[in-house]
Amino acid sequence: MGMAERRRSLGYSQEQLAELLGVDRTTIGRWESGRSTPQPPQRPGLAEALELSREELDALLTGPQRSSPEEVRRAPSNGPSAGEPDEMIRREFLRILTVSGALTALPIDDAEALKDGVRRGAPEDFARMNTHLWQVYQLARSKGAVYLLVRDQLTTLNDTLAGDTRGNSRPLLNAAADLLQLAGEVAFDANRYSDAAASYALAASVSKDAGAYDLWACALVRHAYVDMSERRYSQAAQILEAARTLAERGDSALSTRHWVASVQAEAYAGLRDLASCERAMDRAEEVTALPVGSVNGGWLRFDGSRLAEERGARYVQLGHLDLADEALKAALTQGALSSGQSFRRRGTVLADLAVIGAKRRDAEQVIEYGREALRLARASSSGYVARRLQALCGEVGPLRRDQRVADLGAEITALGTS
Template sequence: MSIADRRRAQGFTQEGFAFAVGVDRRTVGRWETGKSSPQPPQRPRVAEVLQMDLDELDALLTSTGARPKPVRSAPSAYYGSGDPDEMIRREFLRLMALSGVIAAIPDDEAEALEGSGDDFGRMNGHLWQVYQLARTKGSVYPVVQSQLTALNDALREGRAQAGTLCFAAGDLFQLAGELAFDANRYHDAAASYSLAASASKEIGAYDLWSCALIRSAYVDLSERRYRRAADTLGFARRIALRGDGSLATRHWAAAVQAEAFAWLGDFGACEEALDEAEKVASLSGQGSNGRWLRFDGSRLAEERGARYLQLNRLDLAETALKDALTLAPLAAGHSFRRRGAVLVDLAAIGAKRRDSEQVMQYGLEALRLARISGSGYVARRLRAMTVELGNLGRDRHIAELKAEIGTLAA
């Protein structure tokens, strides 16, 4: 089978495939004739669209005469099949098994681990801060990968208690997963979240475990496995009840579960989950630690607006989303990713109403933010939104906006 055969089997024309991947149609033509092959940063998206894993894609490209360039093993080249990441994950699992980590430890010891001030904990906290402030999330990846390697070295050499290292791993693998998810590398993200959940479960760190499951559910949501996501999030909510009651973990799980229920069309369950999420306001203290748990309820206006949009309650959605922009403007620290998502949702409302001016007003601003930040998340949201633009006929400005969205890097 050739890449062209696989494309046709998935129901894509050359032009449609090029749009989905984010390249020019002539580029696809060169791939299919073997004159060139997808570059490493493009391959995850190509594999995703063709419903293949990266090894299968490489084999397919080789069989058609293309010479795919190997992905460098250096930390900065993290776009490929995840080879450095996979090696780190496998090494950690092997070392964890060899170290004889205790399967369950008393709750008081688990709490002590969560508050430990070890070097890995401090460095992890610093990396989360850098990640939050970074305009381009991928720039954080090399140092995160270096920290993961150092963690493996510490476990191998017995330089710290295995339980402490498991907690550090549950924390750091979640950050690695966030970076992979933002780069649209779902396989790597899911693998990192799974390992984070396993390490957290091993030592009974319930809030850390629950957060890993919440992040894993985001992968299911992105791949339209809504029932599976809802079930995972229900489990995360139950685990969080065994954790620290002063933390917002259970409320975050409810907020994300509301999205799954909205996609399932269950308005009642969605409202219940949103109402539970809003109870975060009743917590004493901050409720989050600014690292692997950052939910504080400040996003609930935009979350509620997005959920109403999914349920096609357009007036309710628009009111909530405009409130979100007013309450948290970019100048006040509203992240590019968050603001971009709100703008995309407002553009989608315009598309549903066949209001081309609203689409252009918000769509162009979201496009600008996607380019500035390099956020794969905002780019992905924009590409999904283009499905709605078919309602606007042959409007020239809308066609130009779609074309611009198609040029965003996968």
């Protein structure tokens, strides 16, 4: 039995089930046709509505769907959404992988190829353009605004790789691995997990072809975030251990290994391993001893400026609320005093402070920080902040009896399905 059959057996129309869950009817249509799947925060409510256990719901969603071709054809499409592949960008990913694999098989004279490439300026031009795109991505309130720029750059880079008969592959492959990671970031922020995972995997493959250990490690770190967003902390820890090994073979003057340690701390916190989490955070804080130039502002941006908020977020995961509250409020104050804290970054800290309020059963703290985080999530269209707010909805428990908290929860649910 598919999801549509289960819904009908319980007497729900798509509209009735959508209203019960606080989502749009088109979302139910996409779930039933298999064109997308519910996000983790939406699954408990869906399981309850369909009178299934979480395991039964997972089996229902991963098993073959029985929606008729007519249902699939009628399912409305409003452009790319969570879980739907963006075919244009996916084709660009696969073309880069195919072309890079062919190029690295060619017998080439690396020195002559690099000399020729520098004379023509192509690899350096791509590197400069990628750096510019990362800066645009960081500054953009809505990360999706960078999408078309990234797609156009991917197309241009593909054309250059395809026409490179001299075998000037390594600098171009570095540029491709860099750009694929940015494309993955855009997809991840929009909750398009399958596209993000595909781009990170391809970035790792291209980095391997280029022998670029730091780029390779960073691609794996970003892939681990996809697993952690779906609470697969054991899988994330495995990927991060591989990233740690690669980073140790990379450039010791870069902050790659320190970023790996910071993200390992998040995975360990998810596994409720306090000792390993704190050891990883201590390794991450060693980034402060690195010389200027340890980050490039693009595919590697970890400079230690977020250590306070990251430690606070880890303490939230582990349930050490007093330590978390102190670290996060310090991070919020530091951010308010500087102009460098993005909407996404500030919204994440606010969402974590709201979660602390929920765990303490403090409705005032939930409302104060949750409302502001919601405002920033709307202003930035950040799927990442929206996911953090959805985690808040799972923590409020008996506070739902407070109408203000209930209204906030409804607005967060609507944000996550828009």
